[in-house]
Structures are given as C-alpha cells and as structure tokens.
Amino acid sequence: MVFSVGALLVAAAVVLFIVQPMVKGLHASLERDEDELTETEARKRVALLALRDVEYDYLAGKLDDEDYRSLKGELTAEALAALEADETARSGVLSGSAAAALEAEIAEARAGLRSGVFCSECGFANDPGSRFCSSCGHALHGIPAA
Amino acid sequence: MTVLGEFSLWIALPVAIWGMAMGLLGGRSQRGDLVLSAERSIYAVTVLLTLASAGVIAAFLGDRFEYWYVASYSNRELETFYKIAGLWAGQRGSLLFWALLVGFFSCITVFQNRRRNREFMPYVVGVLQGILTFFLVVLLFAKVNPFERLAFTPANGQGLNPQLQNYWMTIHPPTLYLGFTAFTVPFAFAIAALLNGRLDSRWITLTRRWTLLSWAFLSVGIIMGMRWAYEELGWGGYWFWDPVENASLLPWLTATAFLHSVMIQENRGMLKVWNMSLVVLTFLLTIFATFLTRSGLIESVHSFAQELTIAYIFLAFMGSILAGSVVLILYRLPSLQSENRIESFLSRESAFLFNNLILLGAAFAVLWGTVFPLVAEAVTGQKISVGPPFFEKVNFPIGLALLALAGIGPVIAWRRATRRNLTRNFAAPLIFGTAVAVVLAALGARHPLALTTWGLGAFVLFIIVTEFWKGTKARAGIEGEGIPLALYHLVTRNRRRWGGYIIHAGTVIIFMGFAGAAYNVDVRKHMQPGDTVEVKSPFGHTYTLTYEGLSMSVGRGQRNLQWQAIALVSVAKDGKPVGSLTSEKRQYVTSEQLMTEVGIRPTPVEDLYIILSAVDDLDAAVNNDPKAQGVDLQVLVKPLVGWIWYGGLILIVGSLIGLWPSAERRRAADEAPSEEPAAAGAA
Numbered sequence: 001m002v003f004s005v006g007a008l009l010v011a012a013a014v015v016l017f018i019v020q021p022m023v024k025g026l027h028a029s030l031e032r033d034e035d036e037l038t039e040t041e042a043r044k045r046v047a048l049l050a051l052r053d054v055e056y057d058y059l060a061g062k063l064d065d066e067d068y069r070s071l072k073g074e075l076t077a078e079a080l081a082a083l084e085a086d087e088t089a090r091s092g093v094l095s096g097s098a099a100a101a102l103e104a105e106i107a108e109a110r111a112g113l114r115s116g117v118f119c120s121e122c123g124f125a126n127d128p129g130s131r132f133c134s135s136c137g138h139a140l141h142g143i144p145a146a
Numbered sequence: 147m148t149v150l151g152e153f154s155l156w157i158a159l160p161v162a163i164w165g166m167a168m169g170l171l172g173g174r175s176q177r178g179d180l181v182l183s184a185e186r187s188i189y190a191v192t193v194l195l196t197l198a199s200a201g202v203i204a205a206f207l208g209d210r211f212e213y214w215y216v217a218s219y220s221n222r223e224l225e226t227f228y229k230i231a232g233l234w235a236g237q238r239g240s241l242l243f244w245a246l247l248v249g250f251f252s253c254i255t256v257f258q259n260r261r262r263n264r265e266f267m268p269y270v271v272g273v274l275q276g277i278l279t280f281f282l283v284v285l286l287f288a289k290v291n292p293f294e295r296l297a298f299t300p301a302n303g304q305g306l307n308p309q310l311q312n313y314w315m316t317i318h319p320p321t322l323y324l325g326f327t328a329f330t331v332p333f334a335f336a337i338a339a340l341l342n343g344r345l346d347s348r349w350i351t352l353t354r355r356w357t358l359l360s361w362a363f364l365s366v367g368i369i370m371g372m373r374w375a376y377e378e379l380g381w382g383g384y385w386f387w388d389p390v391e392n393a394s395l396l397p398w399l400t401a402t403a404f405l406h407s408v409m410i411q412e413n414r415g416m417l418k419v420w421n422m423s424l425v426v427l428t429f430l431l432t433i434f435a436t437f438l439t440r441s442g443l444i445e446s447v448h449s450f451a452q453e454l455t456i457a458y459i460f461l462a463f464m465g466s467i468l469a470g471s472v473v474l475i476l477y478r479l480p481s482l483q484s485e486n487r488i489e490s491f492l493s494r495e496s497a498f499l500f501n502n503l504i505l506l507g508a509a510f511a512v513l514w515g516t517v518f519p520l521v522a523e524a525v526t527g528q529k530i531s532v533g534p535p536f537f538e539k540v541n542f543p544i545g546l547a548l549l550a551l552a553g554i555g556p557v558i559a560w561r562r563a564t565r566r567n568l569t570r571n572f573a574a575p576l577i578f579g580t581a582v583a584v585v586l587a588a589l590g591a592r593h594p595l596a597l598t599t600w601g602l603g604a605f606v607l608f609i610i611v612t613e614f615w616k617g618t619k620a621r622a623g624i625e626g627e628g629i630p631l632a633l634y635h636l637v638t639r640n641r642r643r644w645g646g647y648i649i650h651a652g653t654v655i656i657f658m659g660f661a662g663a664a665y666n667v668d669v670r671k672h673m674q675p676g677d678t679v680e681v682k683s684p685f686g687h688t689y690t691l692t693y694e695g696l697s698m699s700v701g702r703g704q705r706n707l708q709w710q711a712i713a714l715v716s717v718a719k720d721g722k723p724v725g726s727l728t729s730e731k732r733q734y735v736t737s738e739q740l741m742t743e744v745g746i747r748p749t750p751v752e753d754l755y756i757i758l759s760a761v762d763d764l765d766a767a768v769n770n771d772p773k774a775q776g777v778d779l780q781v782l783v784k785p786l787v788g789w790i791w792y793g794g795l796i797l798i799v800g801s802l803i804g805l806w807p808s809a810e811r812r813r814a815a816d817e818a819p820s821e822e823p824a825a826a827g828a829a
Contacts, residue, residue, distance in 0.1 A: 018183050025179060046414060054561075062559065067566060071559070
C-alpha cells in the first residue's frame with residue numbers, strides 16, 4: 001500500500017514536471033549566441049593569435065632577434081591580408097556608418113601591427129607609442145618594430 | 147525503498163526516451179517548450195536513477211539476499227563500508243552507477259547552460275538522454291537488472307571477493323567511472339555542434355574543462371588501479387597489460403591526444419575533422435571499456451559477467467554511434483576546413499601532430515593486442531592470449547618518443563624552427579640530460595632503456611623548470627614584482643598552460659619510476675625461523691632479512707576471515723635494524739582461494755617488498771603445530787616505485803591548477819555569456 005502510493009506520487013510528479021512546459025506554454029530560450037565567427041573573422045583571429053605567440057616566445061627568450069624578425073614580418077603580412085579580407089567581406093554586408101566605423105577599427109589594428117606595439121598579455125594591437133595596453137593595462141616594453 | 151528503486155528504473159526509461167526525442171525535435175523545429183521539457187527530463191531521470199541506486203544500497207545494507215545481486219556480492223559479515231561500495235562491486239550495480247554518473251554530469255551541464263549556449267542545448271540534451279536510454283535499456287532488458295529476485299531467499303550471501311576488499315578498490319572504480327562518464331559531455335557538445343552547424347571552436351572552448359576533468363579522473367583512476375594491484379594482488383607488480391587495465395588505458399590515450407590537438411584548433415584553426423574524430427573515438431572507447439569489462443567477452447581477473455545478450459546490445463550501440471558520427475562529419479565536411487596549414491616538419495604545430503599520431507599509434511597497438519585474442523579465437527577457435535612482452539615491445543619506444551616530445555613541444559618555435567632556434571633552446575637541456583645519463587652510467591646504471599628514460603626525463607624537467615624560470619623572470623622584470631608573486635601571477639594568468647607543464651612534470655616522474663623496474667631485485671628462499679636472507683639493493687646497500695616465525699590468528703568469521711597465517715620478518719639495512727615486515731596468507735569464509743597479503747617498506751628511492759609465497763604444511767600451521775614453521779619467502783627490491791605515486795600526486799596538482807576557475811572567468815560568467823580571454827601564449 002505504502003509502496004503503491006509512493007510509486008504513484010513519484011510517477012505523477014515526474015510526468016507533471018516534464019509535461020508542464022507544453023501545457024503551460026513555458027519556453028526555454030533557443031537564442032543563438034552572437035559571437036559566432038565568420039570564416040574571415042576566424043582567419044583574422046588565428047593570424048593575430050599566431051602573432052601573439054611569436055611575441056610571447058620572443059619575450060620569453062625562445063626566439064632570437066633574427067628568427068623573431070623574419071617570423072614576425074611574415075605573420076604581420078598574413079594578419080594584414082586576413083584583416084583586409086575580413087574588411088572586404090564585411091563591407092559587402094554593412095551599410096555606410098557601420099562600415100566606416102569598421103574601417104577605422106581596421107586602420108587602428110593595422111597601425112598597431114605596423115608599429116609593433118603589441119600586448120604580450122592579451123594580444124591587443126595598441127597605438128604607436130603606447131606604454132600600457134589599452135585593452136588590459138599590461139605594461140608594454142621592449143618590443144622593437146619589425 | 148528497494149521496491150521503489152526498481153520502480154524508478156522502469157519510469158526512468160520512458161522519461162529518457164521522451165527527453166531524447168524532445169531534445170532533438172525541439173532543436174530541429176526550434177520549439178522552446180519541447181526543449182524545456184527535454185531539459186527537465188534530465189533532472190527527472192537523474193532523480194529516478196538516484197532513487198534506484200539508493201534502492202540498491204538499501205538492499206545491501208538491509209542484507210536483502212532475495213536479490214540476486216546482493217546475494218552474489220555481499221553477506222551479513224561484510225563491513226558496512228563495502229556494502230555501500232556494493233553498488234559498483236559487480237556488473238549490474240556498476241552499470242546503474244555508470245548511468246547515475248552520466249545523469250549527474252548531465253544535470254550539471256543543463257544547469258550551467260540554462261542561460262548560455264542555448265543553440266547547443268537541445269541537441270546536447272538529446273544526445274545525453276540517448277546515452278542514458280542506452281544504459282537503461284541494458285539494465286532492464288539485458289538480464290542484468292540489479293533488482294532481479296531469486297526464487298528463494300538464501301540465509302546468507304556469497305560475500306564479496308576478498309581481493310576487492312581493499313580501500314583502493316572502493317575508490318578506484320568510481321574514480322575511473324567519473325573519468326569515463328565526464329567525457330560524455332564533450333561528446334554531446336561535439337555532436338550538437340555537428341547537428342546545429344556551429345562548427346567554430348566554440349564547442350571546444352565550452353568543453354575543454356570537462357575534457358580535462360575527465361582526463362584527470364581517468365589518470366588518477368588508472369594510477370589508483372596500479373596501486374591496488376601493487377598492494378593487493380601479491381605478485382609485486384602494478385601493471386600486467388590485463389584487458390581491463392588496457393580498457394581504461396585506451397580512452398586515456400585518445401583523450402590525451404584530444405587535450406593536445408584542441409589547442410591547435412583553438413590557436414591555429416587546424417585539425418577540425420581530426421578533433422571531431424578524436425572526441426567520437428574517445429567516447430566510443432569509454433563505452434568499449436565498459437563493454438570489455440562488463441560483458442564477459444574477455445577472460446581476465448576482472449571479468450565477472452557471462453551473459454552475452456548485453457554484448458550484442460553494446461556492439462549495436464557502439465556501431466550506431468560510430469556510423470552516426472561518421473555520417474554527420476562527412477555531411478559537415480565543407481564547414482570543417484582548416485584556416486591554416488602546417489608549414490614545416492620542425493615546428494611546434496608538427497610536434498603537436500606527432501604527439502597525436504604517437505598516442506593514436508599506442509592506442510591502436512593496445513587495442514589490437516587486447517582484441518586480437520578475441521578475433522583469433524573467433525576465427526581459429528583457439529584461445530590465445532597476448533602477454534606483456536608484446537605490449538612492452540610496442541609501447542616502450544612509443545613512451546620514450548612521447549617523453550621527448552613533452553620536452554620539445556613547449557620550446558620549439560611555432561611555424562618553423564631554424565637551426566639557431568633549435569640550438570638556442572635545446573643545447574642546455576640536451577647537455578643536462580646527457581650529463582645525467584652519463585653520471586648514472588658511471589654510477590653503474592647501464593640498462594639502455596632505463597638510462598634513456600632517465601636522460602630524457604632530465605631533459606624534459608630541465609626544459610619545464612627553465613620555462614617557469616624564464617616566464618617568472620620576464621614577468622618580474624616587466625611588472626616589477628618579486629619572484630614569488632610573479633610566479634603566482636604567471637600561473638594564474640594562464641592556468642591551462644602552466645598546469646599542463648606541471649602535469650608534464652608529474653608524467654615524467656611517473657615514467658622515471660617505471661624505468662626503475664629495470665633494476666628490480668627478486669630473491670626467493672625457503673626459510674625456517676631464524677634463517678636470514680641477504681638482498682643487495684641496486685643503490686648499493688644490503689638488506690638482511692631474518693625470518694622470525696609464523697603466527698596464526700584464527701577468526702570466527704568476523705570480517706569474513708577464517709584464519710590468517712602471519713610471517714614476521716625483521717629487517718636490517720647494512721647491519722642496522724630498521725624494523726619489521728609481515729606478509730600473510732589468509733583464508734576467507736567466502737572464497738576457496740587463499741589470499742596473500744604482502745609486506746611493503748616504502749622509501750622515496752625504493753620499496754622493500756616481501757611475499758609469503760607458501761607455507762610448508764598449512765594444515766599443521768593452522769593447528770598451531772610448532773614444527774610447521776617453514777615458509778617460502780620472496781623478497782623484492784623495487785627501485786623508484788614510489789615515484790609513480792608521487793608523480794600521480796603532482797599530476798593531480800597540475801590538473802587542479804588547470805581546472806580551477808580563474809577570477810576573470812568567474813566574473814565573465816556572472817556578467818555575460820562571453821568567451822573568456824584567449825589564453826595568452828597557450829602552448
């Protein structure tokens with residue numbers, strides 16, 4: 001008797017619990033996160049990460065000046081190409097003002113890449129002459145231009 | 147309680163099927179109500195599985211021998227501790243326990259993602275419920291229901307196998323199961339990514355801590371199993387390439403490969419198909435491990451099951467997982483293109499790739515060696531078994547290559563390494579490693595494999611220490627911090643990288659411990675009380691063991707013991723007494739077989755290990771005949787065994803560092819569902 005009541009209660013509770021959303025019209029969110037990268041964005045990210053790692057290896061003394069310069073020059077060229085490709089891809093979709101804002105962002109990143117003020121901590125490309133990273137506040141030291 | 151438990155199992159099955167269907171349908175049709183119902187079904191199934199497990203434990207604690215499972219794995223005299231552990235002592239309970247753990251991890255996943263990553267969740271829930279459905283079907287229909295009743299109620303149970311009555315045995319299986327089941331989550335996210343088409347690195351970022359968690363549990367579980375074998379099986383070793391040991395090693399090997407290759411996808415946008423395949427393979431191997439151990443296909447000291455229905459269900463499940471995953475990966479192939487390519491043979495990228503190929507090679511060799519006897523028996527009808535020599539021949543070179551890569555990987559240049567880069571980074575460690583090998587050789591260690599292992603180990607440790615030192619120094623210089631603070635910040639800023647290095651260091655120490663086996667000393671002697679035996683340690687000192695005599699302890703069935711014959715041996719090191727050791731023969735009420743308890747004197751550099759191999763006249767000894775004191779004693783000196791356990795502890799520390807949530811991550815999780823800042827300089 002006790003068992004039947006217990007079993008019935010458990011079964012009823014389970015059924016009510018899982019059927020309730022349909023009966024009462026409760027919905028779970030199915031929103032897609034907005035942070036999905038497009039193909040060109042992914043390529044840009046990978047290129048910047050590669051640059052960041054070369055910076056780190058250089059700072060940690062694993063690369064000598066010559067290796068560092070040659071790898072960095074190569075990776076910078078690739079990163080610029082990736083930035084441009086991404087820019088082209090986006091300007092096709094975006095309207096005037098947004099495209100202009102992006103344009104500025106890309107110009108800024110490119111300036112950072114050219115002058116080599118790269119944050120060793122977060123990889124952010126800072127304006128030329130920066131002493132601290134605008135993204136994470138980390139001190140920027142001793143990374144000569146490529 | 148027990149009846150309610152059984153009933154819960156029966157309700158859990160339709161609920162799991164419902165959840166699987168609603169998750170997949172809800173994802174496909176984008177209906178939030180179906181998805182919410184599916185997510186709730188995860189909680190419901192887990193509660194039901196908890197009730198069922200509580201039912202099994204209640205049956206054990208209440209000595210309900212009308213249940214086949216309880217009657218087979220317990221008796222009235224069993225200690226309470228082991229009665230609770232009865233839940234995973236045998237096939238039936240451990241299948242339920244497995245499902246319970248999957249449920250438990252599923253609940254955590256659903257709860258963690260109640261507001262984030264919503265596009266993944268319908269499919270994640272669908273896959274998780276699919277796996278739970280499988281285990282419930284097995285439990286209910288493969289004649290392995292833990293609640294099956296006997297036609298009569300025996301007066302007492304048959305008791306637990308005495309070899310399993312050891313504290314390691316109560317925590318080793320759950321730890322391994324935690325490792326196996328935690329990997330369900332990365333698998334579910336990978337399949338969800340294939341289903342919803344979001345194939346960037348998101349699913350990897352979301353599940354990397356689950357992967358590390360699973361890996362850490364697997365590692366610790368395997369090491370605990372070694373410790374159990376070492377203490378309890380009484381033959382002086384810790385690994386025998388037994389099918390069940392291999393079964394736990396297989397997913398560990400592929401999970402290790404996966405842990406490394408995801409970094410290449412996150413940082414270089416490569417190996418996407420490879421990572422998908424590895425996640426599927428690792429999951430399949432966790433299921434394969436249960437299949438091997440719990441379907442009775444392979445003879446082994448661990449296999450308890452005989453019924454084969456369950457084997458077919460497992461095969462069908464693994465087959466459909468494999469087929470489904472392959473179809474999905476092929477279907478999504480166009481979206482799984484690399485954003486990059488490997489440029490040079492000498493680069494960090496290719497070091498990662500070699501690491502993966504080697505690990506997969508090892509997994510394949512172990513799989514083949516484990517399954518080959520089965521295949522051969524099916525084809526030729528002859529039973530053959532593949533023994534340790536095969537596995538050792540294959541895996542020693544593989545292990546050494548992996549060891550070398552653990553040193554090379556972190557410092558070789560990304561993209562391509564020039565000769566200058568190689569000289570700069572490898573000259574000092576190579577000199578150090580060679581110097582260590584030369585010094586050891588001069589001291590008399592001439593075994594080539596062992597010497598290579600120690601030399602390579604020194605090479606890797608040197609590199610790891612240098613990495614820490616360079617990073618700390620750079621940070622101290624840039625931030626103006628003191629060395630300890632700089633080290634602390636260095637590690638906390640990129641826990642995965644530095645935790646990984648610590649894990650590498652632990653692994654190196656474990657390998658060095660393995661190599662100690664090349665210098666094992668094994669002496670056997672027939673002894674009468676007062677006799678002594680001298681054993682020379684490879685470290686130069688001499689142990690003198692004096693056999694003091696045999697004493698009997700007759701139990702009255704408490705803790706299921708009938709009697710114990712205890713040999714007392716006093717130990718002197720270079721003439722100085724350092725204490726005594728005992729080794730026993732035990733007769734349990736519940737087992738015909740005699741059990742051996744070994745005596746171990748552990749030190750940081752070597753263990754002295756004694757085994758009471760045989761008693762001349764057992765019957766007379768049991769009756770306390772003073773003349774029946776002659777015994778066969780086996781004395782082993784096992785250099786560096788302790789390093790395996792110390793390395794294991796270091797490995798746990800490294801894993802915890804990698805798993806610990808960082809302050810930024812916690813803040814990010816509180817505020818918005820944003821991706822954590824990319825790990826700086828992740829290697």
